[in-house]
Amino acid sequence: MTQTISGGDIIVRTLAGEGVDTIFGYSGGAILPTYDSIFRFNEDCEKSGQRPIQLIVPASEQGAGFMAAGYARSTGKVGVFLVTSGPGATNCVTPIRDCMADSVPVVLITGQVPRAALGSDAFQEAPVFSLMSTCAKHAFLVTDPEELEATVRSAFEIARSGRPGPVVVDIPKDVQNWMGEYQGKGSLTLRASHRNMGRHSSTCWLRANVRCFTLAAESSIPALRMSCAGSPRLLEFPSRRRSWASAPWTARIRCRCTCSACTVPRTPTMLSKIVTS
Amino acid sequence: MLGMHGAAYANYAVEDCDFVIAVASRFDDRVAGKPKEWAPHARAIAHIDIDFAELGKVKPVNWGHVGDAKAALADLLAAGTGFKKDFSAWRAHLDKMKKEHPHNYARESELIQPQYVLECLNEVVHGDAIFTTGVGQHQMWAAQYVALKNARSFLTSGSMGTMGFGLPAAIGAQFANPDKTVINIDGDGSIRMNLGELETVTTYNLPVKILVLNNSGDGMVRQWQRLFFAERFCGSDKSLHKKDFVKAAEADGFEFAKRLSDKAQVQDVLKQFVDYPGPAFLEVVIDQNACVYPMIGPGSGYKEMVTGEFIPARAVAAQSAGKADLF
Numbered sequence: 001m002t003q004t005i006s007g008g009d010i011i012v013r014t015l016a017g018e019g020v021d022t023i024f025g026y027s028g029g030a031i032l033p034t035y036d037s038i039f040r041f042n043e044d045c046e047k048s049g050q051r052p053i054q055l056i057v058p059a060s061e062q063g064a065g066f067m068a069a070g071y072a073r074s075t076g077k078v079g080v081f082l083v084t085s086g087p088g089a090t091n092c093v094t095p096i097r098d099c100m101a102d103s104v105p106v107v108l109i110t111g112q113v114p115r116a117a118l119g120s121d122a123f124q125e126a127p128v129f130s131l132m133s134t135c136a137k138h139a140f141l142v143t144d145p146e147e148l149e150a151t152v153r154s155a156f157e158i159a160r161s162g163r164p165g166p167v168v169v170d171i172p173k174d175v176q177n178w179m180g181e182y183q184g185k186g187s188l189t190l191r192a193s194h195r196n197m198g199r200h201s202s203t204c205w206l207r208a209n210v211r212c213f214t215l216a217a218e219s220s221i222p223a224l225r226m227s228c229a230g231s232p233r234l235l236e237f238p239s240r241r242r243s244w245a246s247a248p249w250t251a252r253i254r255c256r257c258t259c260s261a262c263t264v265p266r267t268p269t270m271l272s273k274i275v276t277s
Numbered sequence: 278m279l280g281m282h283g284a285a286y287a288n289y290a291v292e293d294c295d296f297v298i299a300v301a302s303r304f305d306d307r308v309a310g311k312p313k314e315w316a317p318h319a320r321a322i323a324h325i326d327i328d329f330a331e332l333g334k335v336k337p338v339n340w341g342h343v344g345d346a347k348a349a350l351a352d353l354l355a356a357g358t359g360f361k362k363d364f365s366a367w368r369a370h371l372d373k374m375k376k377e378h379p380h381n382y383a384r385e386s387e388l389i390q391p392q393y394v395l396e397c398l399n400e401v402v403h404g405d406a407i408f409t410t411g412v413g414q415h416q417m418w419a420a421q422y423v424a425l426k427n428a429r430s431f432l433t434s435g436s437m438g439t440m441g442f443g444l445p446a447a448i449g450a451q452f453a454n455p456d457k458t459v460i461n462i463d464g465d466g467s468i469r470m471n472l473g474e475l476e477t478v479t480t481y482n483l484p485v486k487i488l489v490l491n492n493s494g495d496g497m498v499r500q501w502q503r504l505f506f507a508e509r510f511c512g513s514d515k516s517l518h519k520k521d522f523v524k525a526a527e528a529d530g531f532e533f534a535k536r537l538s539d540k541a542q543v544q545d546v547l548k549q550f551v552d553y554p555g556p557a558f559l560e561v562v563i564d565q566n567a568c569v570y571p572m573i574g575p576g577s578g579y580k581e582m583v584t585g586e587f588i589p590a591r592a593v594a595a596q597s598a599g600k601a602d603l604f
Contacts, residue, residue, distance in 0.1 A: 022452050056452060056481065059473030063445040066471070070449025073432045074407050079449065094439055101436030163328040 007148050007176040008037035011109065014152040016041070016053060017184065020080050022071060024056045024064040028084025030124060031111030033176035035082075061088050065095025068106045072099075078159050079106040085113055086124030089170070090131065096166045097135040105164035107155045108136075114174040115143060128170040137165030145178035147188065154187040280308040282417040285378040285571045285588050288579050290371055291316050299324045301346050304335035305436065306575070312336050314578035325349045374591075380421050381587040388564035389540050391415060391490045395422035395462070397544050398488070401551045406458035407432065407450045411443040411467020414496040417569045419462045441470030444487065448474060451483045458486065458551065465491040465517050465560075472525065478556045479530035486551055487526075489560045492567065493517050500568050526558035533557035 005013075011034050015023070027035050035055075042052040058064040061083045068079030083092055089110040099106050113122040132139040138158045140151050148171070155167040279287040291297075297319045302308070309315040312335050316322070321339040324332050325346060332341035342349055382392040395418060404426030410416040410433045425431055432450060434442040447461035461468075468489055478485050498513045526534035533553045537546050537560065550559045570585030584590040 024449065054452075056448075056477075058445060058448075058477050060471070062441070063448075063471055063474045063477065066439075066442050066445035067449030067452070069442075070409060070432055070446030070451075071453040072449075073446070074429050074450040075453045076429065077453075094437075098434055098437040098439045098442065102434065163326075 002181045004179045005182055006033065006037060007145055007171070007178040007180065008034040009041070010149050010180065010182050011152055011171070011176070012037045012041045012053070013182050013184075014149050015080065018078070018153065018156045020053060020078075021051060022054050022056060023080045023082050024058060024067040024071070025082035026058060026061050026064055026084070026088060028086075028088050028111065028124065030085035030113055030173045031082060031088070031109075031176075032084075033173060034109070034111065034171075037176075055082075061091035062094055065092050065106070065108070066098070068108075069095060069099050069104050072104050072106050073102075077105075078156055079104070080109070081106065082109045084111045084124065085128070085173075086126045088124075089128045090126050092168075093131055093135065096132060096168060099166035100135055100137060103164050104166065105159040106166045107152075107159050108132075108166065108168045109152070110168065110170045111176070112141070112170045112172040115172045116174070118172065128168065132168040132170070136168045137163075139168040139170070141170045142172065142175050145175045145180060148175060148178075148180075149183055150186045150188045154190065157187055158190075278420050281310065281573045281575075282421065282569050282571065283308075284380060284421065285582065285584050285590070286371070286374040288571065288573070288582055289374050289378065289591055292579050293318065293370070294367075295320050297322045299326075299338075300350065301326055303331055303436075309335060310573055310576050311578040314580070325353075378584070378589055378591065382567070383564070383587060386564060387540065388567075389538070389543060389561060391418045391492075391561075391563045391567055392422050393540070394488075394490065394543055394547070394561050394563065395419060397547050398460075398462075398551075399424045400544070401548050402458060402460070404430075406430065406460050407447075407454060409433065409443045409446040409450060409459070409461045411463045411470075412438045412440045413464050413467060413498075414492070414500065414567070414569050415462055415464040415467070415490045417497075418490070421569075423462070440464075440467040442467070444468055444471050444474045444478075447485045447487070448477055448481075448483060451485050452481075459484075460486045460488060460551070462488050462490070464496065465489055465493065465520065465522065466495040468522075469517070469520070475526055475529040475531070475558070482555060484553075484555055484557075486553075487556075487558045488550070489522055489558075490563050491517075491522065491560050492563050492565045494565075496565075496567070497569070503568075504572075505574070522560045523558070531556055531558045533559075536560045536562065538562040 023038070025035075038053060038055055044050075045052040056067065058067060064081040064083060068081040070079075071077070072079035081092070083089060092108055092110070096108060110128050112118070112128060113125045117125065129139050129141040138155070140155065142148050142151050152169055155169050159165060159167045278284060279291055294316060295318050297316050299322065302324070304312060304315070315336060322336060323340040324338040325342045325344060326332055327343065327345055329343045332338055332343065380392070382390050384390070384393070391414070399422070404424040407430045408419060408423055408425070410419045412434055416433055420431070420433070423431070432446050443461045443463040447459050451459040468487070475487075478487070494517045495513050499510060502508060502510050502513060523534045523536045532555065533550065535546060535550070535558070537543060543561070546559065550557050568585060570588055571582050572585070573579060573582045582590070
């Protein structure tokens, strides 16, 4: 029979399962349940001879963020930092944006006020999801404790896949105190799945490109029909694409999305200019 | 390194080349201040990046490929098996430019020049360390002068430019690499932003080496005010004149905490500093007026590169706009 453990315990076990050996973190009210879980996890490790997770305490949350970044940049592994709600989380905006700008894989776990207090200007409450979603690769606010484990695991997958970047998981205190089962597997199904970026990154695309260009070069009005399911970033951030429309492509390939959920039906894509000369 | 403070010869190579292969490069404004004028003679640009959104974002490319750099390059090499071309004339041209336009500084000055400190540091560590930096002049000097041997060994806030990055990043790197030498090359303005982390270093007895190049204030701000704002040093003359960094380090438990202001002692003290087995803090009092050169002003093209007093320029730089419209 599976044992029931706290949300905090589930967080720590998921971190351990992702290979985390070091957490940089500054404590506070809304993250204390998870801190307690780390203490008990390491106590159990001592008894069983397993590797504990070392918890490094900085002077400020921004320090924790840059320590996690230094850890990640020097190893290529995902750096982890853990802070409390409100000022703890807002002090992390700078390192999160810094990691985004330099493509550094980190996961930030922030405590949040209990779900019932969300939006009430509670003590040490800040709109972490809103703040972070504009500067992180991805941000989560865990509202359903049943999805806690999968969310934490997905955060690591997103941080390290494709172009690496920072992921924030905001976890209300009552979700940390919730009692449930640890599955040991499973991650979220994301519509804009970053996991699918792996397919784009595969080198078979090089050959596919060449073939595509050969075909397109033979055509006067080339059109390419494809699904956006695997290319979320292709369809996001219009500002990044602003130069595409004016790019002097010898032949422009049209990308038509076949995914029903997609709101961008026709996107000029610039897989490459075809060098015909 | 190329761009705003890149090596003169690297920037000249960009000016002269006729084909660019960019791997994991974003063509940001520090590299291409004027994207249209960047690599003006390049007949084609090839770009490999893991993020589709980067291809064509700033600079239109003739051939783009989305992929992991290592795998993509390996695939490209395999695809090009049998390709042969004689590039020896171009290589000779590059070698000549390296010889004629190397990094250089006021070597004869009696004041300690930051570049000299970094050259001496290279002789002690031979690139076998992980370096972190803050943001500003010291960051650019470090990028120009520090010799690197290993991958993932120069940790710097390259895009965001966050002052205060260096010390905590060094702490994180040391935890991840307990057997390596980790050196935080910092500025007095940058380190002050996260100075509280000095105590973290001693609490965990990390052998992090903290080298502060102290020019009593925000040198890069002063440099811009000197160049673009007719020496109106608004705000930049008000801080870091009283700070005693050595006392601060001692107060946080550093047993090795020294101030170095005699040029003749730089080599010896740097060796003691790097060889010290525990946490070590070294403040070097440098020439307050030292500037970072070469420099391409914000929003300017490579043609407008200023190489300063000590780096021979290839031609007289075009007149700068005078006032910084960009950032």
